[in-house]
Amino acid sequence: xxxxxxxxxxxxxxxxxxxxxxxxxxxxxxxxxxxxxxxxxxxxxxxxxxxxxxxxxxxxxxxxxxxxxxxxxxxxxxxxxxxxxxxxxxxxxxxxxxxxxxxxxxxxxxxxxxxxxx
Amino acid sequence: xxxxxxxxxxxxxxxxxxxxxxxxxxxxxxxxxxxxxxxxxxxxxxxxxxxxxxxxxxxxxxxxxxxxxxxxxxxxxxxxxxxxxxxxxxxxxxxxxxxxxxxxxxxxxxxxxxxxxxxxxxxxxxxxxxxxxxxxxxxxxxxxxxxxxxxx
Numbered sequence: 001x002x003x004x005x006x007x008x009x010x011x012x013x014x015x016x017x018x019x020x021x022x023x024x025x026x027x028x029x030x031x032x033x034x035x036x037x038x039x040x041x042x043x044x045x046x047x048x049x050x051x052x053x054x055x056x057x058x059x060x061x062x063x064x065x066x067x068x069x070x071x072x073x074x075x076x077x078x079x080x081x082x083x084x085x086x087x088x089x090x091x092x093x094x095x096x097x098x099x100x101x102x103x104x105x106x107x108x109x110x111x112x113x114x115x116x117x118x
Numbered sequence: 119x120x121x122x123x124x125x126x127x128x129x130x131x132x133x134x135x136x137x138x139x140x141x142x143x144x145x146x147x148x149x150x151x152x153x154x155x156x157x158x159x160x161x162x163x164x165x166x167x168x169x170x171x172x173x174x175x176x177x178x179x180x181x182x183x184x185x186x187x188x189x190x191x192x193x194x195x196x197x198x199x200x201x202x203x204x205x206x207x208x209x210x211x212x213x214x215x216x217x218x219x220x221x222x223x224x225x226x227x228x229x230x231x232x233x234x235x236x237x238x239x240x241x242x243x244x245x246x247x248x249x250x251x252x253x254x255x256x257x258x259x260x261x262x263x264x265x266x267x268x269x270x
Contacts, residue, residue, distance in 0.1 A: 096229020
């Protein structure tokens with residue numbers, strides 16, 4: 001049995017959209033981080049992560065997402081999450097991720113927000 | 119609530135639906151355990167959001183045992199009970215036969231420490247306590263028991 005998260009990415013201009021499917025643990029988190037760093041290297045200005053097909057993100061997965069967020073902030077880029085279950089939303093808020101990354105209800109909301117001029 | 123002391127006895131819940139599971143200390147085995155929580159939560163008519171909270175708390179309890187217990191038998195023992203009058207809460211007991219720890223001595227994590235001091239780990243117990251309604255942690259030379267309850 002493997003519940004490891006699948007990650008797919010699409011680039012739209014300078015925004016990279018990530019879709020996750022499955023459990024985000026250390027392996028899933030590292031897969032997201034690899035893809036995120038690759039997109040930042042390629043000049044992405046904003047990363048939008050749609051987690052609607054993920055129901056569990058453990059604390060190790062979140063700690064890796066925090067590393068991604070720190071890299072995003074160093075690059076003066078933007079990280080936005082959307083499609084979070086109430087439990088994932090709550091956990092992101094407990095661990096402080098929500099203080100530094102934006103959370104939107106839907107992908108459209110997130111894309112509209114990151115497209116807006118800063 | 120955290121205690122360091124002798125191994126606690128089993129809670130008295132005669133007649134309550136109970137499922138026991140032993141998982142090996144191995145990657146992703148915590149997800150095997152969450153399938154039981156899912157099934158029992160649905161059996162109790164617990165809401166999907168509450169079931170998700172139970173599953174994440176269980177994942178964190180298992181990971182804690184995997185990473186820190188250094189168990190003798192390389193296993194984590196889990197018991198699920200539908201308990202209370204009319205099956206009003208789900209009780210989950212996670213036990214290991216590891217070296218135990220001082221739960222009172224565990225420093226509380228904060229977002230500030232996580233971001234400013236880059237201390238990103240150590241959130242497991244805090245998350246468990248935040249997501250479950252009641253949590254009792256007992257630990258000693260015999261191992262660790264985390265007993266947690268979620269009401270419907």
